[in-house]
Amino acid sequence: xxxxxxxxxxxxxxxxxxxVDKVKTKIWRETSSDNPYxxxxxxxYGYDLxxxxxxxxxxxxxxxxxxxxxxxxxxxxxxxxxxxAFINPGPRDNGSRAAIQASIGKTDTLHVLPIALSIFAGEQxxxxxxxxxxxxxxxxxxxxxxENVALLTAMEDTRPSGFGTQxxxxxxxxxxxxxxxxQMPGAGDGLTTARxxxxxxxxxxxxxxxxxxxxATLADLGFLPKHAPALYQLLSAxxxxxHGLEYVGKxxxxxxxxxxxxxxxxxxxxxx
Amino acid sequence: MKSETAYWDSYRNRIRSKAGGFTLRGDVTLRxxxxxxxxxxxSYFQVLMLAVTGRHVDRNIADWVEVLFSCLSYPDARxxxxxxxxxxxxxxxxxxxxxxxxxxxxxxxxxxSRPILGSMAFLEQAQREFENGxxxxxxxxHQVRLRKGKFSIIGFSRPLATGDERLELLRSKARSLxxxxxxxxxxxxxxxxxxxxxxxxxxxxxxxxxxxSLDQKFSATEVYQLSAAAVLSGLGACFVDYLDRPIGxxxxxxxxxxEYAGPTSRSLPDR
Numbered sequence: 122x123x124x125x126x127x128x129x130x131x132x133x134x135x136x137x138x139x140x141v142d143k144v145k146t147k148i149w150r151e152t153s154s155d156n157p158y159x160x161x162x163x164x165x166y167g168y169d170l171x172x173x174x175x176x177x178x179x180x181x182x183x184x185x186x187x188x189x190x191x192x193x194x195x196x197x198x199x200x201x202x203x204x205x206a207f208i209n210p211g212p213r214d215n216g217s218r219a220a221i222q223a224s225i226g227k228t229d230t231l232h233v234l235p236i237a238l239s240i241f242a243g244e245q246x247x248x249x250x251x252x253x254x255x256x257x258x259x260x261x262x263x264x265x266x267x268e269n270v271a272l273l274t275a276m277e278d279t280r281p282s283g284f285g286t287q288x289x290x291x292x293x294x295x296x297x298x299x300x301x302x303x304q305m306p307g308a309g310d311g312l313t314t315a316r317x318x319x320x321x322x323x324x325x326x327x328x329x330x331x332x333x334x335x336x337a338t339l340a341d342l343g344f345l346p347k348h349a350p351a352l353y354q355l356l357s358a359x360x361x362x363x364h365g366l367e368y369v370g371k372x373x374x375x376x377x378x379x380x381x382x383x384x385x386x387x388x389x390x391x392x393x
Numbered sequence: 394m395k396s397e398t399a400y401w402d403s404y405r406n407r408i409r410s411k412a413g414g415f416t417l418r419g420d421v422t423l424r425x426x427x428x429x430x431x432x433x434x435x436s437y438f439q440v441l442m443l444a445v446t447g448r449h450v451d452r453n454i455a456d457w458v459e460v461l462f463s464c465l466s467y468p469d470a471r472x473x474x475x476x477x478x479x480x481x482x483x484x485x486x487x488x489x490x491x492x493x494x495x496x497x498x499x500x501x502x503x504x505x506s507r508p509i510l511g512s513m514a515f516l517e518q519a520q521r522e523f524e525n526g527x528x529x530x531x532x533x534x535h536q537v538r539l540r541k542g543k544f545s546i547i548g549f550s551r552p553l554a555t556g557d558e559r560l561e562l563l564r565s566k567a568r569s570l571x572x573x574x575x576x577x578x579x580x581x582x583x584x585x586x587x588x589x590x591x592x593x594x595x596x597x598x599x600x601x602x603x604x605x606s607l608d609q610k611f612s613a614t615e616v617y618q619l620s621a622a623a624v625l626s627g628l629g630a631c632f633v634d635y636l637d638r639p640i641g642x643x644x645x646x647x648x649x650x651x652e653y654a655g656p657t658s659r660s661l662p663d664r
Contacts, residue, residue, distance in 0.1 A: 129564060131595060133556035144646075147655035153648035158641070160648050167656035176661050189655075191662070232490055239497070290396035377406070381416050385409045388425060389447050393409050 148186065166190070180204055187344060187352070196342060199307030203338050206298050207353070209360020210331075216241025216357070220365025225376040230369055237361035238354050247280065247332025251353045254283035254336030255346035258311040262340070266317045273318070274325070283315070283333020284322070291328040299334045311340030412444070438462075445618050446611070453570040454609065458619055460566050464559045464598055465505070466626035470634065470643070474498040474505060478628035482635035483643035495628035496621065503552055506620040512548030512603035513613035516577055519584065520607075529583045533591070544592040548600025549584060557597040567605055575608025 150167075151160035163170040165182070166189050173182060177191065180201040184192040192200060210217060220237035228236070242248045261269050272282075279285050286292075296319055302308055303316045315337035319329040332353065339349050368376065387393065408414075413422040421428045423440065424447050431440065438455035442448070470479040474495040481491025499505025519532045536546050544550060551557060568574075581604035585596035606616045635643050 129561055131556045131558070131560050133554050133558050135554050136552070138553065143650060143652045145652040145654050147653075150653040150655065151648045151651070157647040157649065158645065164658060167659040168661055169658070172661055176664075194664075229487055229490075231487065232493075235490070235493070286396075288396060288398055288401055290398075379406065379408060381418070383407045384414055384416075385407070386414050386422055387409050387411055389411060391409075391411070393411065 147189065184342070187348065188342075195305070195307035197307075199302070199305045199338065200342055202302060202305055203335070203342070204356055206302065207331075207335055207356045209363065210241065210246055210357050211360070212364050214241065214357075214361070215243065215245050216361045217364040220361050221368050221376060224365045224368035225371060225373050227373075230366070233365040233369075234358060234362045237365055238358060241354060241357060241361060242350070244280070246353070246357070247283075247330055247335075248350050248353050250281045250283070251332045251336050251339075251349040252346050253281040254333050255339050255344070255349040257282040258315060258333075258337045258340035259346065261314045261318070262310040266314070266321055269314065269318050270321045273322070279327060280330065283330055283336045284318070284327055285330050286327045287330065291326075292330050295329050295331040295334050298331075299329055299337070302334065302338055307341070309341035311337040411447070442619060446615050453572065457567065457570050457572060457605070457609075460563065460570075461602055461620060462623045462625070464563065465499075465620070465623040466630075468627045468630035468634075470631045472504070472627065473501070474624050475627045475631040479631040479635045479643045482632040483638070483640065485636065485640065488629070488632055488636075491632045492625065492628050495624060495632075499624040500621075506617055506623055508547055508599050509603055509606075509616050509620065510613045512599050513607060513616065515547055516581060516600070516603050516607055517613075520577055520580055523580055529580070529587045530591075533584060533587055537592075544588065544594050546584075546588070546594075548581070548603050549588050549596050550594045551597040551599075555593065556595050557601075559598045560596065560601060563598060563601050563605075572605060572609065575604075577607040578604040580604070 148165060150164045152162040152164075153159060154161035165173060166185055168185070168191075173185075177185070178197065178201070181191055181197050183204070184190075184197065184200050191197075212218070212221070216237040216239075219240035220233050223233045223236045224230070244250065247254070264272070273279050273284055276282065299312065299316055299319065303312045315329060315333060322328050335353055335356075336346075336349060339346075339352065344352060411424070413424055413426075413428070415421045423431060424443050426443065426449070428440075431443070435443075436452060436455050436459075438459045439450060439452060442450045442455055442458060468475065470476055477498050478491045478495040481488075481494060500507055502508065502511075515536075522532050523529070533544075533546070537544050567578075578601075581596055581600055585600070588594045588596070602616070603613075606613075
């Protein structure tokens with residue numbers, strides 16, 4: 122190698138990255154009053170906010186916000202069912218447990234939801250996989266069920282595709298949520314493909330996971346796969362928060378704190 | 394069929410910790426060391442490195458990591474994570490919330506702590522290729538071809554500016570702290586020289602830290618984990634800068650400062 126010199130010639134020069142002058146949005150328009158900083162009117166994709174308030178449901182508004190158009194009735198119903206199905210990952214989810222720890226530890230209530238969402242955003246909930254899972258179902262719709270099953274069976278880790286095990290077992294609740302969503306008139310071939318694959322996996326030791334159901338539904342609703350992880354957080358937020366808020370103001374002895382007897386400190390090389 | 398759950402059953406209401414802990418009688422251990430004793434003769438960064446890697450490191454290595462933190466302490470409120478901290482100060486948020494938000498922002502593929510994963514992976518691969526007989530030019534040009542002719546090698550190209558004002562300091566600190574120049578640093582500097590000559594790009598802090606870390610036998614995951622909060626100082630500076638000013642003073646936006654690019658006003662359809 123030719124460089125053994127200690128001389129370092131290093132000029133620092135700005136790059137011309139062509140930054141824009143303004144933030145641009147297709148989502149929201151604020152029109153000002155006399156004071157240019159104060160909005161007197163707001164609209165979402167062209168619809169006046171006050172008109173939306175009186176005429177659309179929350180799930181329709183959510184769809185409009187992320188897709189740019191109001192959903193047809195079947196799609197709105199499917200999204201509504203998804204909102205209900207995924208409103209709470211449950212009190213045993215690590216995100217909910219983090220929310221509870223925050224509240225019982227008298228953390229500022231304003232931090233409870235961000236804390237919960239950060240801890241929810243991992244592999245346990247499937248949040249880190251749901252982008253790829255949504256992509257999987259977008260493509261799975263174009264393959265035969267046998268091809269999908271063969272693909273999954275050959276994978277070393279099927280979780281990014283929305284299938285797997287939890288605690289060495291199949292997620293029974295996820296499979297039943299999938300069945301219910303498949304019965305909705307708005308269910309498309311993402312959901313039905315997921316159900317068919319899962320049925321074919323009957324004799325296997327793995328099956329559809331919670332995030333897989335979410336991903337298959339998002340594929341049918343037409344949301345972008347890259348948005349899926351954040352939407353998974355958003356839809357799970359009410360439950361995570363509710364579990365945290367349930368403990369706000371409660372005395373700290375209302376959540377277990379293990380005694381020393383059950384806290385074992387082991388060495389670096391000990392088996393755990 | 395009943396699932397085998399013995400692993401999880403064994404941990405119900407029980408913690409087995411390799412990290413250490415605090416007995417409620419006043420003993421505190423960190424990775425097998427009495428923490429109170431350890432603090433007497435070690436720096437905060439030695440404690441941090443023991444906590445994260447499980448290994449005791451000498452003071453010079455810990456001081457090197459401290460330099461890394463210092464070099465990510467730019468207080469410029471245009472930098473994305475600092476911008477968030479400034480917004481937190483401007484909005485009168487909790488300093489902890491704003492700091493945590495800024496730290497999360499710096500968990501980015503563009504800047505902050507995460508690019509070290511990519512730059513260490515690149516240098517490890519480049520070292521293997523180099524030892525298998527490839528030239529520096531071949532290694533670099535292969536990367537350029539992978540990116541359709543664009544020079545964008547992590548650790549050797551930097552957003553906003555070319556070059557890196559921290560390099561001279563980092564090199565002299567590494568030597569003064571007794572970190573000997575190793576084969577990864579040699580290769581990194583050769584790549585730097587080639588990139589500078591042929592593409593007008595140069596090694597940046599991230600690339601240099603990656604090389605030194607590999608020579609010091611740290612894994613990419615360890616460096617990433619160690620540097621999780623490395624942007625802390627810049628965040629604090631930008632938060633505090635705006636905390637005591639009137640609300641809305643950080644890059645105020647009038648309604649028409651946001652360009653609307655959506656549909657024109659429309660009425661809701663009859664449904």
